[in-house]
Amino acid sequence: MERLRAPELEPARAWLGTTRPLRLRELRGHVVVLDFWTSCCVNCMHVLPVLRDLERRYADEPVVVIGVHSAKFPGEAAPERVADAIARHDVAHPVVVDDGLAIWERYAIRSWPTLVVIRPDGTIAAVAPGEPDPAALDTLVRGLLAEGEAHGTLAREPLTIPRGEPPPPRPLAFPGKVAVAGDGRIAVADSGHHRVLVLSADGDVLVTIGSGHRGHRDGPLAEARLDDPQGLTWAGDGALWICDARNHTVARADLRHDRLDTVAGTGSMGHVPIASPSPARTTALRSPWDLALVGERVLVCLAGSHQLGVLAPAAGGGFTVDMLAGDGREALVDGPPRVACFAQPSGFARAGDQVWIADSETSAIRELDLASGDTRTLVGAGLFDWGAEDGPFAAARLQHPLAVAVAADGDLVVADTFNDRLRRLDRRAGRVSTLSLGTAHESLREPGGLAVLASGDLLVADTGHHRLVRLAADGRFKGELEVRGAPPVPAASDEPPPPLAAAPATRWFDLVLEQAPALAPGRVSGRLRLLAPAGWKFNDGAPQRLALEVSRRSDLVTTADRITLSGQDRSDMSVELDLAVAELPTSEVRSELLVRVDAVLCGGDPEVCAPSQAWLRIPLLLTNAGAAAFSVDLALASPV
Incomplete structure (x- = not known):
């Protein structure tokens, strides 16, 4: 499969947390993690500690984290407001301020937060919306470093990124309540x-x-x-x-x-x-x-x-x-x-x-x-x-x-x-x-x-x-x-990041649809066909489970959050996904459906049965001219 090269991070309104703009061209040889976020989003705030720990864990290796602030609200879009958010949330990595969601569109992002991980050769390794599992992210980064080392594409040392000046001391900092x-x-x-x-x-x-x-x-x-x-x-x-x-x-x-x-x-x-x-x-x-x-x-x-x-x-x-x-x-x-x-x-x-x-x-x-x-x-x-x-x-x-x-x-x-x-x-x-x-x-x-x-x-x-x-x-x-007599604030302590879980609880997406199905308001019927790998079949004695989440515009799209199917002794299964699309506020609205599949497969010689998990990301285009049905095929990986 041909690898997709990561687009440059432009046009940008500003670069913050660094004294100069960064280009992906100069970051060749590094594993680059792009964090598409917006300061209003609590789920985006949940990602920042994960990235902070990742940066500390790989401080001496060619790993670079860059925030891409793609604002939802006009009131958070100006560079000076993004600078406030960076200081408020102790963001230590550079942040590029997206210009009218232009970078967001270049990367086909559909929801906040979304991480994009780029290989040392400058191609996209993974795109995953939502809050990442720290162990899954660490496993991916570590694997890409090893891959870059094996292929000779890894930088000899991490890039030195010049930082801006810290804020002056003051009695209060971003008082909340x-x-x-x-x-x-x-x-x-x-x-x-x-x-x-x-x-x-x-x-x-x-x-x-x-x-x-x-x-x-x-x-x-x-x-x-x-x-x-x-x-x-x-x-x-x-x-x-x-x-x-x-x-x-x-x-x-x-x-x-x-x-x-x-x-x-x-x-x-x-x-x-x-x-x-x-x-x-x-x-x-x-x-x-x-x-x-x-x-x-x-x-x-x-x-x-x-x-x-x-x-x-x-x-x-x-x-x-x-x-x-x-x-x-x-x-x-x-x-x-x-x-x-x-x-x-x-x-x-x-x-x-x-x-x-x-x-x-x-x-x-x-x-x-x-x-x-x-x-x-x-x-x-x-x-x-x-x-x-x-x-x-x-x-x-x-x-x-x-x-x-x-x-x-x-x-x-x-x-x-x-x-x-x-x-x-x-x-x-x-x-x-x-x-x-x-x-x-x-x-x-x-x-x-x-x-x-x-x-x-x-x-x-x-x-x-x-x-x-x-x-x-x-x-x-x-x-x-005037606040008088506030104790001085101590210097930040440099403590090691917490240990990671022994194994990742989630994984990156097995399939991301590049073409969004166009769906009309009303009842929509989706058909998801699950394909077992060669030599494997679904276990007829175990249920196959799906978890669904509307990760963008859940106010317009609703569906069951869980589906359980009886086991079937066959190499493919079809699942009906029933969606309801509400009346649209504009002619076109972007939405997104995430699907996790937990299956039990049997195969091999001698035959063994083992669990298999797959993740699917389905972008949706909601439009009055859309259809009332769509279909997707998802091939599961071999469990052993």
């Missing part, structure tokens, strides 16, 4: 410094939670370790609950006894949505982002699994975690708990039995009734509908909001993050308006957190400006809250 206690104390998630600061009402640092070193460690508050803390909420007993986002945990800080303890999560990222009650401490979560207390229960925005979760005290001590609403699909769907869908819920506000959610990827504000469990949408229309329009709820638009709060008069105030402003939702009139914020020093830059002070003023985490600001209820700027 803020919470105000009844006695006036202020808690701020100093997210970029991996710590939480407890301040007096005047801004003096009273308590520091977290040493400033990235990590996951319980213990005395100043010695504990956090990783990108976000949501905060004060409990009636004076304790502070914390969403430790990149540790995928929820922690409780006991300020009276100087102790931080993990309450939910294992410290490792989960891979499946929450479906039923389970012990909180042994259940892996995905990027908890905000919190709200309801009596003894703790509501959690699980941004990474597109759900709302709930922690409840367990009879024998500790907590259980359960799904409150959302089935784990990334979409905007209203209804009861197991029907409703969310898309990266990132902020909570509550009054009585009503809870409001900043559903960031749908640019929406959702309302959950705790009594009935039903969810409805106040503002927002879907994953690819955003804007800055004021007006009636049905017509108004937001752009990736991260926080919502209940104002003193009962209206909602929203941190409209990528529009760099606050918005007011008048619940009685059903209208959205923009709060006046002034210009220059009084402006906001990607606000991520909100709290309402006893006076009715608003306290805003002005994330992109690394500060807290105070605004009147009508949006008038009243000044910056």
